[in-house]
Amino acid sequence: MFWRMLKKSFSKGLKGKLLAVVTIAFGASLASSMLNISLDIGDKVNRELKTYGANILVEPRVETVPLNIGGVEYNPLQGQSFLEEESLSSLKTIFWANNILSFTPYLEQPATTGNQDTVLVGTWFNKEITTPAGEKVVTGAVSLKAWWKVNGQWAEDSSENQAMVGAELAKKTGIKPGDNVKVLVNTPSGRREQALKVTGVFDSGSGDDRKVFVPLALIQKLQGTSGKVSKVEVSALTTPENELARRAAKDPKSLSSEEYERWYCTAYVGAITYQIEEILPGVRANAIRQVAESEGLILGKIQLLMLLLTAAALLSAALGISSLMTTKVLERSKEIGLLKALGAEGWQVVVLFVAESVISGIIGGILGYLMGLGFAQVIGQAVFGSGLSIKIMVLPIVLTLSVGVALMGSLSAIRMLVNLRPAEVLHGR
Amino acid sequence: MTKQAMYLRMVTAALKNRKSRVAIALLALVLGIGVISGLLSVYSDITLKMSKELRSYGANLVLVPAQQQEGSTLESAKLNRMLEQVPQEKTIGYSPYLYGIVTGNKQRFVAVGVDFSGIQKVSPYWSLDGAWPSENNQIVVGSALAEKLELKVGQKLNITAEETGKTESLQVVGMVTTGSTEDYQVFLELNKAQVLLGKEGQIHTAYLSVMGNSAELITLAETISQAEPGIKANPIQQIARSEGVILEKIRTLVYLVVIVILASTLLCVSTTMMAMVMERRREIGLRKALGATNRAIAGEFLGESALLGITGGVLGSLVGWGIAQVIGLSVFKAYITLRPSVLMAVIILSVLVAWVAVIMPVRTAANIEPALVLKGE
Numbered sequence: 001m002f003w004r005m006l007k008k009s010f011s012k013g014l015k016g017k018l019l020a021v022v023t024i025a026f027g028a029s030l031a032s033s034m035l036n037i038s039l040d041i042g043d044k045v046n047r048e049l050k051t052y053g054a055n056i057l058v059e060p061r062v063e064t065v066p067l068n069i070g071g072v073e074y075n076p077l078q079g080q081s082f083l084e085e086e087s088l089s090s091l092k093t094i095f096w097a098n099n100i101l102s103f104t105p106y107l108e109q110p111a112t113t114g115n116q117d118t119v120l121v122g123t124w125f126n127k128e129i130t131t132p133a134g135e136k137v138v139t140g141a142v143s144l145k146a147w148w149k150v151n152g153q154w155a156e157d158s159s160e161n162q163a164m165v166g167a168e169l170a171k172k173t174g175i176k177p178g179d180n181v182k183v184l185v186n187t188p189s190g191r192r193e194q195a196l197k198v199t200g201v202f203d204s205g206s207g208d209d210r211k212v213f214v215p216l217a218l219i220q221k222l223q224g225t226s227g228k229v230s231k232v233e234v235s236a237l238t239t240p241e242n243e244l245a246r247r248a249a250k251d252p253k254s255l256s257s258e259e260y261e262r263w264y265c266t267a268y269v270g271a272i273t274y275q276i277e278e279i280l281p282g283v284r285a286n287a288i289r290q291v292a293e294s295e296g297l298i299l300g301k302i303q304l305l306m307l308l309l310t311a312a313a314l315l316s317a318a319l320g321i322s323s324l325m326t327t328k329v330l331e332r333s334k335e336i337g338l339l340k341a342l343g344a345e346g347w348q349v350v351v352l353f354v355a356e357s358v359i360s361g362i363i364g365g366i367l368g369y370l371m372g373l374g375f376a377q378v379i380g381q382a383v384f385g386s387g388l389s390i391k392i393m394v395l396p397i398v399l400t401l402s403v404g405v406a407l408m409g410s411l412s413a414i415r416m417l418v419n420l421r422p423a424e425v426l427h428g429r
Numbered sequence: 430m431t432k433q434a435m436y437l438r439m440v441t442a443a444l445k446n447r448k449s450r451v452a453i454a455l456l457a458l459v460l461g462i463g464v465i466s467g468l469l470s471v472y473s474d475i476t477l478k479m480s481k482e483l484r485s486y487g488a489n490l491v492l493v494p495a496q497q498q499e500g501s502t503l504e505s506a507k508l509n510r511m512l513e514q515v516p517q518e519k520t521i522g523y524s525p526y527l528y529g530i531v532t533g534n535k536q537r538f539v540a541v542g543v544d545f546s547g548i549q550k551v552s553p554y555w556s557l558d559g560a561w562p563s564e565n566n567q568i569v570v571g572s573a574l575a576e577k578l579e580l581k582v583g584q585k586l587n588i589t590a591e592e593t594g595k596t597e598s599l600q601v602v603g604m605v606t607t608g609s610t611e612d613y614q615v616f617l618e619l620n621k622a623q624v625l626l627g628k629e630g631q632i633h634t635a636y637l638s639v640m641g642n643s644a645e646l647i648t649l650a651e652t653i654s655q656a657e658p659g660i661k662a663n664p665i666q667q668i669a670r671s672e673g674v675i676l677e678k679i680r681t682l683v684y685l686v687v688i689v690i691l692a693s694t695l696l697c698v699s700t701t702m703m704a705m706v707m708e709r710r711r712e713i714g715l716r717k718a719l720g721a722t723n724r725a726i727a728g729e730f731l732g733e734s735a736l737l738g739i740t741g742g743v744l745g746s747l748v749g750w751g752i753a754q755v756i757g758l759s760v761f762k763a764y765i766t767l768r769p770s771v772l773m774a775v776i777i778l779s780v781l782v783a784w785v786a787v788i789m790p791v792r793t794a795a796n797i798e799p800a801l802v803l804k805g806e
Contacts, residue, residue, distance in 0.1 A: 023696060030689050037682070048675050053667065057608065065538045065577055068610040069528045070634065074539075147667060205666025286608035293554035294486040301482055302679065305760045309686050312464045312752065316690045319460050320697035323453045327704040330449075383681045416449075 006355055017356075020406075021364045023324045027317030028368020028402040032394050033375035034313045038306040040380070040388040045302050046237045046295065047101070048384070053206075054103075054144060054233035055291040056273055058083070061284045082228035085216070087280055091234065092131040094275040099237040099267050102143040105229035107219045111194075111212070113183040114173040119211045120163075120183065122219030122229075127157050141213065144235050145204065152177030152200030157215050163196040166209035170201040177201055183212070187222050194222065234276070234285075238269040240296035245270050269296075314401070321364075321402070322409025325357060329413035334426060341422040350414055357410040361403035369398045440732040447705060454701040455741055458779060461694025462745025465687055466775040467752030470765050472683045474753075476676055478761040480640055483672045484521050487552045488636035488665065489646060492653070495661040502527075502631040503660060505619070511657045515649065521638040522550025525619055528633050529626035533588040534578040539614045540588060542622020542632070545569075551638045555611070558582065559603035565618050569603040573612035588615065593627040642673055691782070699786035702734065706790035713794050714802030723795040730791045734783040742779030746772050 010017055060081040067074040083105070091103055107122040124140035131137060142154050155162035165175050175181055179198045184191060196214065203209065220226045241249075245268040248255055252274060255263060264271055269292045273285035339349055373390060380388035444451050492508065494501040505525055512523065524547030531540040545561050559582040562568060570580055580586060580601055589596040599621075605611055623629050639649065643666055650662035706713075713726060750767060757765035 019700065023700065026696065027693060030693060034686070045675065045678070048678065065536050065574060066610065066613050067530055067537060067539050068613070069539055074530060203666075205664070286612070288608045289554045289556060290487050290552070290607060290609065292608070293556075294483070297485050298482060298675070301479075301760055302675075305679070305756065306682070308756050308760065309468070309683065312468065313686055313690055316461050316464050316693050319457055320693045323457050323697050324700045326453055327450075327701055331704060331707070379682070379685055382685075383678050 002352065002355075005352060006359075009352075009356055010359070017360060020324060020328050020360050021367070024321050024360060024364025024402050024406055025367035025371060027321045027405070028365045028398050029371035029375055030317045030368075031310075031314050031401055032369045032372025032398040033379060034310040035394045035397060036372065036376040036388055036391055037379060038303070038310045039391050039394070040376075041306050042299055042303055043237065044380075044384045044386075044388075045299055049295045049298060053147075053288075053291055054235045055238065055269060055288050055295060056234040056236055056276070056285055057288055058103075058232040058234060058276060058280065058283050058285045060230075061282050082225065082230055083232065083280070083283060085227050085229050088229070088232060089129045089131045089137070090279050091232075091276065092135070092137055093133060094272070094279050095264065096236070096267050096272050096275060099272065101235045101237060102139045103232055103234040104140045104144050105216060105232045107216060107223070107225065107229050109185055109219050109222060111183040111185045113169075113175075113181055113212070116169060116173055118169055118183075120185065120219060120222075121208075121211050121213050122216040123213055124216055125154050125157050125213075144233060145202075147204070149203040150200045151202070152198070155199045155213065155215060157217070159197075159215060160218055160221070161195055161197050162199045162215065164200045164202050164213040165198050166211050166213075167201055167203040168209040169212065175201070185222055188224055192222075194218075236269065236272050237267060238272065238292065238295065239267045240300045241268055241270070241293075244268075248274075318401070318405045318408075321405045322412075325406050325409030326413040329353060329410045329417065333417055333420065336417045337420060337422040337424075337426045340420075341426065346418040349418055350411075353410055353414050354407065357406040358403055361406035362399065364406070365399040365402035368402060369395050372398070436729070436732065439729055440736060443709075443729070443733050444736065447708075450701060450705050450708075451737070454698050454705075454737060455744075457694060457697040457701065458737065458741030458783065459744045459748055461690060461697065462741055462775055462779045462782070463748030463752060464690050465694070465778065466746045466749025466771060467756065468683055468687050468690070468749075469771045469775065470749065470753035470768060471756050472680065472687070473768055473771060474757070474765045475679060475683065477640075478757070478763065478765075479676055479679065480642075480672060481521075482761065483675070484638050484640065485553050487554060488638050490637040490639055490650060490653075491663045491665065492635040492637065493633075493661050493663065495654070495659055502628060502633055503635070505630055505632050507657060507659060508632060508635055511653060511660060514653055514656050515637070515639060519640045521640065522547050523635055523637040524548045524551050525632040525635045527619060527622050527626065527628060527631065529622065529628075530591045531588045531615070531625075532591065533586050533615075534580070536574075536578055537591070538574055540590075540622060540625070541614050541616050542619040542626070543616050544619055545616075548616075551636050552607075554607065556606045557603045558606070559601075562602050562618065565621055566597070566599050567602045567618075568599045569605050569616040570601050571612040571614045571616075572604045572606040574614065575601070575604050586615075588625075590625050590627070593625070595625050595627070597621070597625050691778075695782050695786055698737075698782060699789060702730075702783075702787050703790045703793070706730070706794050709794075710797055710802045713797050714799040717797065718799040718803065726794055727791045730787050730794065731784060734787040735780055738780035738783030739776065741783065742776035745779055746775050749775065 060083050062081050085105060088103070088105060091100060104124045109120040109122070111118055111120045126138060126142045127140045128136055128138050140157070155164050170176070175198055177198055177200050181196050181198060182193050183196060185194055216229065220228065244259060244263055248263045248268070249270045252260065252263070269287040273287050276285040277283060336349055376388045380386060492503070494503050508525060524544045527542035529540050530537060548555070549561065557569070558572070568586070578586070582601055582604060584601050585598055586601055587596055587598050599617060605616070619632070623631065639646070641649065646664040646666065650664045653660060653662040716726065753765040757763055
């Protein structure tokens with residue numbers, strides 16, 4: 001009899017139920033899209049923040065103290081130790097390899113063009129390398145310096161004389177994309193002239209605007225340092241630092257083995273630099289705090305903001321659903337009165353209505369979850385220009401939420417109705 | 430009794446007699462409008478708050494001598510005069526820098542004269558072990574350099590300037606880690622550095638952290654460069670640019686959420702209003718039978734919902750103010766400014782929502798056939 005009543009209530013009162021299910025689905029879709037977004041926003045914003053530049057600097061461990069003033073090195077012995085270009089591909093084999101978005105090596109050479117002093121920076125632009133595991137990876141300045149505004153083309157790694165000139169230097173010397181320029185460099189074999197073909201002028205908004213970027217191989221040839229690089233910039237996705245990360249930064253050995261495991265397996269910038277130092281012996285991998293710290297801070301803020309937004313959206317969805325359920329139950333006061341007049345116990349009425357709301361909640365919840373996935377993709381595309389990754393854990397949360405809220409909404413109304421006197425209700429107040 | 434008074438009486442009575450229904454609709458409206466007004470307040474304040482947060486990145490304006498030859502310096506008096514050009518409320522902080530090569534513990538390294546209170550504001554990302562100097566003879570040492578010199582916090586360090594040959598005995602009170610060149614430098618109070626390096630009243634560069642987007646930064650840099658011909662201001666635009674991008678994304682997100690919440694509030698109020706109309710079919714039928722026009726009935730519903738909307742809007746903006754402060758305090762650790770424009774917009778919005786919600790029910794009410802309803806369906 002119970003099942004029959006339940007079935008009837010869904011088949012006969014379909015129109016009324018539809019509104020409830022649609023409302024629940026709408027609320028649930030709101031909840032699931034917001035949850036999806038707030039779970040994924042860390043990753044998304046982290047990628048946006050990559051415009052702050054690399055957050056890890058890898059240098060050879062040196063005995064001398066660098067005398068760097070405003071980007072100019074005054075120690076003649078500095079810059080004489082190198083990293084092997086070949087070993088860099090192993091950066092892609094550390095535990096957090098997937099979090100290393102890009103990296104590029106540098107080798108610098110002071111030069112003069114026109115009457116301007118400048119620095120030639122040898123680097124990778126869009127280099128394909130093969131990791132020890134045999135995987136092919138493309139990395140270099142094109143991905144690392146994504147925020148550069150380039151007028152013209154990026155230089156190519158395979159060429160020996162292409163160059164990209166910084167905007168400030170280009171302005172001073174009148175160099176334009178497509179020009180052929182000559183630079184004077186002091187090499188071990190004496191002062192020589194090098195012809196460069198300018199493929200593009202870049203505006204980085206930083207000190208790099210006074211430099212000239214050329215393929216790494218060219219500087220190696222000029223200096224006779226084939227296969228060597230002086231430093232590597234790495235851009236990695238990281239987790240904001242917490243107490244554990246700060247303690248580990250001071251001394252990883254102070255952690256208990258369990259803490260160490262947790263630290264090592266979390267993408268803290270400290271854990272990533274530690275793993276880089278493990279895999280490349282003789283290097284010092286530094287977290288560039290200026291970038292790493294700001295990223296962590298901003299990321300934390302945005303995640304918190306998103307969490308609060310989600311809570312607000314959930315609140316409004318919950319309220320919408322529960323007020324609708326209340327209305328729907330109140331509408332059926334006559335039916336309840338009749339049931340009671342026919343001898344139904346209070347609890348029997350409650351069970352019937354609870355079952356109805358649970359079913360509506362589940363159907364609405366599943367529909368809403370699917371709709372929410374669509375919404376999240378639309379929002380992801382609109383805001384970040386890429387879809388959001390689908391998190392399965394959202395489904396149970398959304399289902400519990402929609403069933404719970406539907407129940408809550410109808411229960412308060414049912415309680416009111418169960419206490420009504422059948423005669424009064426049926427008479428019509 | 431005048432017509433207006435009757436109308437008013439009918440409208441208020443309609444609300445009074447259905448307390449539980451009205452309470453549900455009002456609650457939905459108050460919370461929906463509350464969340465929206467809270468988000469709108471945050472939305473209008475977010476640019477300011479977030480760009481303050483984004484200043485954690487450090488300096489975005491570098492002042493250098495216009496004639497950049499090796500070792501050229503600025504007069505610090507000139508710098509102070511020029512800083513008056515920068516609006517006070519926009520300046521987060523600034524610090525002058527004076528560099529020199531010194532020796533100590535048999536190593537050559539770079540000593541930097543700075544303004545410690547300024548540095549803390551310009552570069553909040555510096556990680557300091559120990560304390561910031563409070564006296565003239567106290568210094569902060571880069572952590573990598575401290576390791577090389579085998580220095581600990583509290584120890585003394587004698588440094589000799591290479592150019593002047595002067596020696597000072599200084600006390601290490603803190604160690605700084607930045608992951609950059611600072612790790613190999615020693616920082617001391619500017620006045621002390623000027624005496625030690627023989628460069629009284631001079632500095633090499635100054636780093637400023639000011640609020641503003643990319644365009645404002647460029648304008649400010651130009652103003653400074655023109656006001657003082659000896660000084661060139663270089664904006665570090667890299668950060669300003671990405672700030673703009675990130676802010677835009679956050680604003681879009683908040684905007685989308687507001688729209689979605691608006692829709693859900695609308696739906697909720699609308700279903701409640703619909704239920705109210707359905708309940709009152711008999712009453713409406715009776716009034717129509719007594720000669721009420723469709724317009725009169727629609728007018729009454731609109732009046733009811735306007736009353737609901739205004740109450741909801743006023744209460745909602747109170748709730749919203751609370752929500753905005755919760756978000757402001759927990760995310761930005763600062764209060765969100767209360768804007769009259771947001772208040773007005775929210776109350777108008779609330780009335781609009783209530784009206785839109787009532788359109789469907791009013792249509793149903795207008796189509797009621799008195800005879801059918803009064804007979805009992």
